[in-house]
Amino acid sequence: MITISQLAAYAGVTVRAVRHYHHVGLMPEPARDGSGYRTYGAGDVVRLIRIRTLAEAGVPLGRVQALLDATPAVFSDAVAQIDAELRTRIRELKEHRRRIARLADGDSLALPPEVVGYLDRLRASGVSQAMVEGERDGWILMAARWPERIPELMADKTAQLDDPRTVLLYRLLDELVEVGLDEERLGAVADLLAEMAQQSAERGDLDRQNEELSDDAFIGLMDSYAFEAHPVVKRLQELLAERGWTGWSRIRRAPGPGQRA
Amino acid sequence: MITISQLAAYAGVTVRAVRHYHHVGLMPEPARDGSGYRTYGAGDVVRLIRIRTLAEAGVPLGRVQALLDATPAVFSDAVAQIDAELRTRIRELKEHRRRIARLADGDSLALPPEVVGYLDRLRASGVSQAMVEGERDGWILMAARWPERIPELMADKTAQLDDPRTVLLYRLLDELVEVGLDEERLGAVADLLAEMAQQSAERGDLDRQNEELSDDAFIGLMDSYAFEAHPVVKRLQELLAERGWTGWSRIRRAPGPGQRA
DNA sequence: CTTGACCTTGACGCTGCGTCAACCCCGCAC
DNA sequence: GTGCGGGGTTGACGCAGCGTCAAGGTCAAG
Numbered sequence: 001m002i003t004i005s006q007l008a009a010y011a012g013v014t015v016r017a018v019r020h021y022h023h024v025g026l027m028p029e030p031a032r033d034g035s036g037y038r039t040y041g042a043g044d045v046v047r048l049i050r051i052r053t054l055a056e057a058g059v060p061l062g063r064v065q066a067l068l069d070a071t072p073a074v075f076s077d078a079v080a081q082i083d084a085e086l087r088t089r090i091r092e093l094k095e096h097r098r099r100i101a102r103l104a105d106g107d108s109l110a111l112p113p114e115v116v117g118y119l120d121r122l123r124a125s126g127v128s129q130a131m132v133e134g135e136r137d138g139w140i141l142m143a144a145r146w147p148e149r150i151p152e153l154m155a156d157k158t159a160q161l162d163d164p165r166t167v168l169l170y171r172l173l174d175e176l177v178e179v180g181l182d183e184e185r186l187g188a189v190a191d192l193l194a195e196m197a198q199q200s201a202e203r204g205d206l207d208r209q210n211e212e213l214s215d216d217a218f219i220g221l222m223d224s225y226a227f228e229a230h231p232v233v234k235r236l237q238e239l240l241a242e243r244g245w246t247g248w249s250r251i252r253r254a255p256g257p258g259q260r261a
Numbered sequence: 262m263i264t265i266s267q268l269a270a271y272a273g274v275t276v277r278a279v280r281h282y283h284h285v286g287l288m289p290e291p292a293r294d295g296s297g298y299r300t301y302g303a304g305d306v307v308r309l310i311r312i313r314t315l316a317e318a319g320v321p322l323g324r325v326q327a328l329l330d331a332t333p334a335v336f337s338d339a340v341a342q343i344d345a346e347l348r349t350r351i352r353e354l355k356e357h358r359r360r361i362a363r364l365a366d367g368d369s370l371a372l373p374p375e376v377v378g379y380l381d382r383l384r385a386s387g388v389s390q391a392m393v394e395g396e397r398d399g400w401i402l403m404a405a406r407w408p409e410r411i412p413e414l415m416a417d418k419t420a421q422l423d424d425p426r427t428v429l430l431y432r433l434l435d436e437l438v439e440v441g442l443d444e445e446r447l448g449a450v451a452d453l454l455a456e457m458a459q460q461s462a463e464r465g466d467l468d469r470q471n472e473e474l475s476d477d478a479f480i481g482l483m484d485s486y487a488f489e490a491h492p493v494v495k496r497l498q499e500l501l502a503e504r505g506w507t508g509w510s511r512i513r514r515a516p517g518p519g520q521r522a
Numbered sequence: 523c524t525t526g527a528c529c530t531t532g533a534c535g536c537t538g539c540g541t542c543a544a545c546c547c548c549g550c551a552c
Numbered sequence: 553g554t555g556c557g558g559g560g561t562t563g564a565c566g567c568a569g570c571g572t573c574a575a576g577g578t579c580a581a582g
Contacts, residue, residue: 144306
């Protein structure tokens with residue numbers, strides 16, 4: 001008769017593990033001696049070693065029981081099944097590695113490559129880091145809501161960068177954010193925005209894009225984000241309204257005044 | 262302002278996950294509305310999406326926080342570290358697959374291949390399944406206690422199988438177990454055992470083997486296992502004692518009677 | 523007023539033990 | 553006898569990342 005620590009030592013496991021196996025019913029609770037100590041025999045050592053062997057091979061404890069007294073056929077079936085599970089788990093982890101590798105670049109957190117390229121061009125154009133991050137967040141939201149439309153939208157956006165006025169616009173916005181509410185500059189920016197919106201509308205781009213962005217609540221959410229980030233956005237939107245445009249994240253022609261009232 | 266379920270939906274996670282992130286401090290608890298509901302904004306959606314992206318790439322939640330606002334250098338260091346951990350985990354799982362593959366054969370649970378071969382030969386010689394399992398368990402114990410000595414011991418054991426008397430011995434034992442205590446057969450088996458022990462001793466095999474089996478408590482344990490399994494073993498040991506041999510799992514020449522008393 | 527869909531907190535479950543905590547028991551040196 | 557060190561005992565929390573009730577308050581709609 002041996003004690004639990006000797007049993008554990010012979011089998012190459014910890015005492016705690018043995019008690020755990022008792023707890024989950026993998027090993028029966030043995031008889032106790034006069035002072036309450038568990039007493040084991042050689043049979044327990046054998047059983048424990050067999051359990052350990054299976055456990056170390058990645059067999060879940062819940063299945064060890066069944067495997068210990070399985071016929072060879074059942075046994076190899078079960079083993080095949082467990083092996084399949086291990087393969088699945090390995091595949092998952094490899095997938096994790098792949099994804100993590102793609103995160104090496106900072107911006108690509110949650111962003112498709114088209115957007116990353118766009119943001120890089122923005123940065124290269126001298127737009128401030130804060131502004132780029134604002135754009136990034138906006139596109140994170142867009143990509144989450146309409147992932148399949150990102151390529152199309154980004155194609156338009158990237159094309160717009162070829163227009164020097166686009167870069168100018170961002171620079172002016174940067175300045176505005178820096179100096180605060182300056183009515184003169186605000187007016188100039190609003191004019192530029194209206195002009196570009198007008199052209200975009202004439203080309204038909206605006207309608208084509210907006211048609212797909214059909215989730216008012218979500219657009220409202222994005223607008224509120226912009227408002228919170230920079231108070232100037234609110235003022236700009238008001239000025240745009242005066243010029244016949246409504247919205248921010250999704251700009252549209254405003255319904256004519258007096259149309260309904 | 263959106264509710265928790267809308268937030269979760271936009272970010273592609275479950276409501277429960279969001280609450281969990283609050284709980285572990287990954288997302289700050291937001292303001293509540295009049296009836297205690299959590300209210301979120303677009304910034305929360307962005308943050309949550311970034312968290313999800315990292316989590317889905319296998320980044321432990323405990324490190325997400327640090328990664329979210331890390332500089333690119335720190336970020337890529339951390340990513341490299343996490344990738345290394347993933348690799349380690351994958352290696353472990355592959356090791357599990359290797360071990361599990363080797364368990365395909367029933368007996369090899371916890372047994373080195375030499376022993377498996379020996380047991381196969383035993384079975385092929387017509388020894389009963391119960392007897393083979395008894396041997397198997399004995400060798401599981403041996404392999405656990407003296408793994409490095411298994412090859413040597415098994416070489417001797419396997420060689421003994423070439424002696425027809427060895428097989429005869431097992432068969433006689435099988436019969437004994439089957440019919441119970443039969444004094445005549447017991448005597449014959451004891452004689453055979455003594456004879457073979459004698460020859461083994463003369464060849465020097467016995468001393469060589471026993472020299473290494475220097476753990477009286479363990480040998481006692483194995484003996485007790487044999488006794489429990491088959492009462493005949495106890496009788497046989499007594500008969501062997503009459504013939505000048507002591508022990509069972511490890512047989513030795515008995516100290517001469519009257520040597521000490 | 524009643525649904526039904528959401529919201530809230532609280533708590534257990536899963537996996538396989540590691541790691542205290544608080545308390546007995548045993549043999550041995552003093 | 554007594555103290556000490558090295559056993560043993562049960563009980564319970566911790567870890568990772570939520571899933572899944574449970575029990576009840578809220579809200580918009582019919």
